[in-house]
Amino acid sequence: MNQLYPDYLTQIANVTSDGSVHQFVIESAETTKTLRQLLESDDLTFKMIDATHDNHREFRLYYIFTDTKRHTVIVAVLPLLDTIEFATIANVLPAAGRYENKLCEMFGLHVTGRGPSQRMLLHENWPENLHPLRKDVKWDTRPEPAGGNYQFQDVSGEGIYEIPVGPIHAGIIEPGHFRFSVAGEEIVLLEPRLGYAHKGSEKLFEQLPFARQIILSEKIAGDTSFSYSLAYCQAVESLAGVLVTPEHGQARVLFSELERLANHFGDIGGIMLDAGFNFGGAGGARMRETILRLNDKLSGSRLLRGINTFGGVAIRLSRAQITDLRAELPLVEKDFEQVMSIAENTVTLLNRLKGTGVLTLDVAARFGMMGPVGRASGQDVDVRRDFPYAGYGTLPSTLVPVETSGDVYARFRVRVREVGVSFKIIDEVLSSMSSIVPIPSNKTIKLCRNSLGIGCTEGWRGEILCVVHTNAEGVVSRVAVRDPSFVNWQGVSEAAFGGVVPDFPLVNKSFGLSYSGNDT
Amino acid sequence: MSYLLWIIQIMFVPLVAPLGVGLINSLKARIQKRRGASLLQPYRNLWKLFYKDEVISRDASFIFRFAPFIAMGVTIIVGACLPIFTSTLSTPMSDLLAVVYTLALGTFFMALAGMDSGSAFGGSGSSREMTISAIVEASFISSILTVAFLSGTTNIAVMSAGLSPGSGNFLIPIVLAFAAFCIVLLAETSRYPFDNPDTHLELTMIHESMLLEFSGKRLALMEWAAANRLLIFSILAVNLFFPIGIAHDQAVLSVLLGISSTLLKVAIVYIVLAVLESTIAKYRFFRLPDLLLVAFVLNVVAIGLVL
Numbered sequence: 001m002n003q004l005y006p007d008y009l010t011q012i013a014n015v016t017s018d019g020s021v022h023q024f025v026i027e028s029a030e031t032t033k034t035l036r037q038l039l040e041s042d043d044l045t046f047k048m049i050d051a052t053h054d055n056h057r058e059f060r061l062y063y064i065f066t067d068t069k070r071h072t073v074i075v076a077v078l079p080l081l082d083t084i085e086f087a088t089i090a091n092v093l094p095a096a097g098r099y100e101n102k103l104c105e106m107f108g109l110h111v112t113g114r115g116p117s118q119r120m121l122l123h124e125n126w127p128e129n130l131h132p133l134r135k136d137v138k139w140d141t142r143p144e145p146a147g148g149n150y151q152f153q154d155v156s157g158e159g160i161y162e163i164p165v166g167p168i169h170a171g172i173i174e175p176g177h178f179r180f181s182v183a184g185e186e187i188v189l190l191e192p193r194l195g196y197a198h199k200g201s202e203k204l205f206e207q208l209p210f211a212r213q214i215i216l217s218e219k220i221a222g223d224t225s226f227s228y229s230l231a232y233c234q235a236v237e238s239l240a241g242v243l244v245t246p247e248h249g250q251a252r253v254l255f256s257e258l259e260r261l262a263n264h265f266g267d268i269g270g271i272m273l274d275a276g277f278n279f280g281g282a283g284g285a286r287m288r289e290t291i292l293r294l295n296d297k298l299s300g301s302r303l304l305r306g307i308n309t310f311g312g313v314a315i316r317l318s319r320a321q322i323t324d325l326r327a328e329l330p331l332v333e334k335d336f337e338q339v340m341s342i343a344e345n346t347v348t349l350l351n352r353l354k355g356t357g358v359l360t361l362d363v364a365a366r367f368g369m370m371g372p373v374g375r376a377s378g379q380d381v382d383v384r385r386d387f388p389y390a391g392y393g394t395l396p397s398t399l400v401p402v403e404t405s406g407d408v409y410a411r412f413r414v415r416v417r418e419v420g421v422s423f424k425i426i427d428e429v430l431s432s433m434s435s436i437v438p439i440p441s442n443k444t445i446k447l448c449r450n451s452l453g454i455g456c457t458e459g460w461r462g463e464i465l466c467v468v469h470t471n472a473e474g475v476v477s478r479v480a481v482r483d484p485s486f487v488n489w490q491g492v493s494e495a496a497f498g499g500v501v502p503d504f505p506l507v508n509k510s511f512g513l514s515y516s517g518n519d520t
Numbered sequence: 521m522s523y524l525l526w527i528i529q530i531m532f533v534p535l536v537a538p539l540g541v542g543l544i545n546s547l548k549a550r551i552q553k554r555r556g557a558s559l560l561q562p563y564r565n566l567w568k569l570f571y572k573d574e575v576i577s578r579d580a581s582f583i584f585r586f587a588p589f590i591a592m593g594v595t596i597i598v599g600a601c602l603p604i605f606t607s608t609l610s611t612p613m614s615d616l617l618a619v620v621y622t623l624a625l626g627t628f629f630m631a632l633a634g635m636d637s638g639s640a641f642g643g644s645g646s647s648r649e650m651t652i653s654a655i656v657e658a659s660f661i662s663s664i665l666t667v668a669f670l671s672g673t674t675n676i677a678v679m680s681a682g683l684s685p686g687s688g689n690f691l692i693p694i695v696l697a698f699a700a701f702c703i704v705l706l707a708e709t710s711r712y713p714f715d716n717p718d719t720h721l722e723l724t725m726i727h728e729s730m731l732l733e734f735s736g737k738r739l740a741l742m743e744w745a746a747a748n749r750l751l752i753f754s755i756l757a758v759n760l761f762f763p764i765g766i767a768h769d770q771a772v773l774s775v776l777l778g779i780s781s782t783l784l785k786v787a788i789v790y791i792v793l794a795v796l797e798s799t800i801a802k803y804r805f806f807r808l809p810d811l812l813l814v815a816f817v818l819n820v821v822a823i824g825l826v827l
Contacts, residue, residue, distance in 0.1 A: 165722065275802065350802070502723060505724055
């Protein structure tokens with residue numbers, strides 16, 4: 001039996017396998033040792049730490065890894081028996097720190113081995129000892145304002161002053177507070193304070209009837225509706241053993257790429273606009289709108305909502321619609337190429353983008369940065385290739401653009417090249433697609449008991465994770481989501497460090513992160 | 521006749537300035553393949569703002585309350601002293617230094633008002649504005665000084681009369697000084713590549729961030745003053761360096777010719793601005809002094825050629 005398992009699992013007893021998910025329980029005394037062993041393997045990548053709380057007051061931690069070679073998920077489960085303490089692994093794996101903080105805040109756990117952290121998601125007006133994801137906290141609890149205090153990091157020195165920005169901004173964007181400590185115009189420290197868009201989505205999943213959870217999954221980050229519902233559907237499909245037909249897999253690829261196109265256009269235009277290049281900015285907005293209208297024509301939803309269902313897509317695509325799309329997309333592609341050829345020949349624009357907001361590969365690797373931001377700093381990761389889903393099957397490596405300079409220009413270029421790749425993928429999908437018959441929505445779907453399913457998709461910002469846990473009755477007991485922004489926000493302050501204040505909006509835009517997805 | 525001319529002279533800048541902003545915005549929209557708002561939109565915006573309620577910070581002092589009136593008043597006074605369409609309406613205020621420092625007075629109070637409300641953006645906007653206006657001041661004076669040397673007077677109304685269009689010897693210094701003045705114009709009126717008048721990013725703003733705390737009538741005055749300022753600098757640019765078509769007497773025909781030639785020349789300046797703002801990106805803040813240094817060097821060469 002052991003031969004079937006890769007090296008890193010051979011020393012571990014009690015591995016239970018469930019399709020592509022390998023689970024095993026670890027002792028709390030040996031947590032660090034076991035996890036260190038897992039991390040030594042080159043095949044494994046750390047994904048996230050998740051936790052559950054059951055009505056018997058028992059907490060369980062889930063350390064989730066993926067094996068990119070064998071396309072399997074490795075889950076190390078750590079039950080916390082009669083304790084709320086667990087040892088940190090942030091000293092060996094810095095990327096884990098943020099998840100540990102979140103669990104401490106949401107479940108009221110205590111992490112040992114390092115100092116306490118500041119609030120990350122909950123507002124200072126939320127009481128200290130009320131931890132929303134515990135089962136004994138009701139979802140509609142309205143606590144009295146606690147009037148707590150958030151202590152920003154303090155920088156002192158001659159001529160250093162602070163600029164508080166937000167959470168309400170001059171433009172129509174999401175809420176977030178940025179505290180700059182500046183010497184003249186140079187940024188000495190930037191501390192983002194997020195959490196203003198916390199909507200309690202994970203708690204809400206536990207309250208909603210199963211049939212409506214998919215709608216909630218589309219609202220974690222509204223501009224990534226399709227990739228989110230896809231991740232959620234994949235997690236449930238793996239729990240229920242539902243298979244997706246190749247045609248429906250292809251349809252999911254089509255919509256994923258349309259979503260990527262629309263948002264990349266928006267971001268590419270946004271970067272140019274924030275550099276003050278109005279022509280490019282207007283072009284990006286125009287092309288984004290064109291794609292949104294195509295989305296609307298195809299599915300009746302500009303943001304591709306209500307399309308995914310368990311087992312495929314719930315909408316009909318006729319032969320005429322597909323022919324139409326094949327005729328219209330080349331026009332957008334041509335428009336894009338024209339705008340980009342003008343932009344790439346505008347010296348003042350390139351001058352603003354190049355060398356601004358550099359994020360080194362070192363930092364990107366330490367935090368496990370992902371998506372276009374990670375790839376612009378040399379992180380060669382893409383779920384579509386490393387962990388194929390839907391109809392992606394065999395995406396050749398040449399279709400994963402990677403840049404190494406890590407500046408705003410690199411992040412800009414990665415997006416531009418990805419737009420080209422998306423057009424290519426869509427063209428391939430459409431050429432073999434005749435028509436799509438919708439899957440009838442299946443309300444009597446049966447899920448595995450006491451299990452967990454994991455959905456992983458490459459949204460336009462990067463890797464989206466959705467973990468669905470079921471209880472002994474086969475009912476969804478917890479849904480955890482992880483937006484790429486949750487990880488990538490850590491890079492923003494690093495990239496802003498040492499730059500000047502007027503360049504920060506450009507750096508921030510080139511990251512293009514979601515507040516809503518981070519705050520969930 | 522003289523009264524009528526004075527009325528036109530005083531009304532010209534405040535009445536025409538919003539139209540100029542409308543022209544720039546509408547052209548920029550066209551270049552970006554958008555339909556854009558009507559030419560008259562800035563007037564409607566002012567009208568709307570004048571009918572809106574105001575919110576004033578409790579911490580703001582009288583400076584904040586009065587700054588918009590000073591800013592607006594300064595542009596009306598300076599506007600009335602310019603050789604707009606005729607070189608015959610000269611006032612004691614038409615002196616080169618009087619014009620430069622009256623305008624600086626407006627900037628000064630605007631910067632004070634930016635800091636007054638205590639918001640971090642106002643302060644950073646004021647700091648940036650003062651940095652730029654301190655560097656730009658020398659270039660501003662010395663570029664007009666070139667023309668002053670050529671015409672032998674520091675009265676700008678007389679200057680535009682003294683400079684005959686055909687004098688070939690003056691062409692090179694005039695062109696150099698004009699180029700320098702154009703850079704000054706961009707800096708003083710907060711246009712590209714110094715500042716982005718359209719941006720919503722509070723951290724990159726210079727001029728706009730000083731106005732963030734203003735609302736209603738005071739905001740209307742501030743915006744109107746900014747439009748006036750742009751027109752004043754454009755008129756200086758075209759009528760000091762190239763006073764072609766400007767009236768040298770008070771006859772009806774030459775006044776009409778003066779008005780229409782000024783409108784035409786200013787329109788050209790505005791069109792160039794719109795094209796510029798659509799085809800380049802804004803400069804990094806720390807590259808701006810380099811550009812102003814170029815203006816200063818141009819001036820030194822121009823004055824050197826004249827003396």
